[in-house]
Amino acid sequence: MTPTVIQRLREALATRGKPRMEAAIAAVEQELAAKDAEIAELRKRPTLDEAHAEFGRFSWGPFDPHRTLASLYAQCSEKARAEAPK
Numbered sequence: 001m002t003p004t005v006i007q008r009l010r011e012a013l014a015t016r017g018k019p020r021m022e023a024a025i026a027a028v029e030q031e032l033a034a035k036d037a038e039i040a041e042l043r044k045r046p047t048l049d050e051a052h053a054e055f056g057r058f059s060w061g062p063f064d065p066h067r068t069l070a071s072l073y074a075q076c077s078e079k080a081r082a083e084a085p086k
Helices: 003-015 018-044 048-056 065-083
Strands: none
Touching: 003 018
16 A cells, blocks of 8 residues: 555544544555556566576576576685785
């Protein structure tokens, strides 16, 4: 729930006006339904492990992102060690 929905619900409860309270509750229900739909959509996507396994099947040749990132990490680590105070 977003703060604006919570704030509307608090205002409706504070004023104790039945139509305002019903409208605020309906807004909260609508927000929750939208979040449920968003979560359901996200669950359809592959997990990080599934995506990694899928990309791991390919032969990247000289453009292997894993090798490139490992090399870049090693270079940054060496530079950080060299610049570290002794």
